[in-house]
Amino acid sequence: MSQRRAGLLNSLSHPRLKDRLEALVQSGNIDPTHIRIWSKLRNPSVHAGESIGDNTAARQKWLDDVGAVTLLMYHLTFYLIGYAESYTDYTQHNWPSAPYPLSLSAGARLNGAPHD
Numbered sequence: 001m002s003q004r005r006a007g008l009l010n011s012l013s014h015p016r017l018k019d020r021l022e023a024l025v026q027s028g029n030i031d032p033t034h035i036r037i038w039s040k041l042r043n044p045s046v047h048a049g050e051s052i053g054d055n056t057a058a059r060q061k062w063l064d065d066v067g068a069v070t071l072l073m074y075h076l077t078f079y080l081i082g083y084a085e086s087y088t089d090y091t092q093h094n095w096p097s098a099p100y101p102l103s104l105s106a107g108a109r110l111n112g113a114p115h116d
Contacts, residue, residue, distance in 0.1 A: 028103025029079045034072035037065045067091040075100065
């Protein structure tokens with residue numbers, strides 16, 4: 001029981017991952033939609049959500065969501081290494097090129113990247 005208490009107290013002193021990611025959303029480095037999808041996928045995975053079975057539409061939706069979370073990981077990696085170029089967005093039909101950071105697509109200049 002004392003380990004549980006220590007874990008709880010430790011978690012109170014550290015911000016949640018979703019809270020830390022919010023700063024990257026505000027700076028245009030990651031898409032908030034991808035965080036919502038990650039959270040949606042994570043919860044059933046952790047808490048034994050319902051199976052998609054043979055439901056083709058549900059399976060495709062799940063695959064699309066996995067692709068969005070993969071893109072979230074790519075964007076986090078781009079941020080960490082200071083990447084600021086276009087990339088191929090495999091989550092979209094016809095795999096278009098897209099700018100990174102995301103704020104560049106709106107014509108804004110990114111502030112606060114680790115390797116400006």
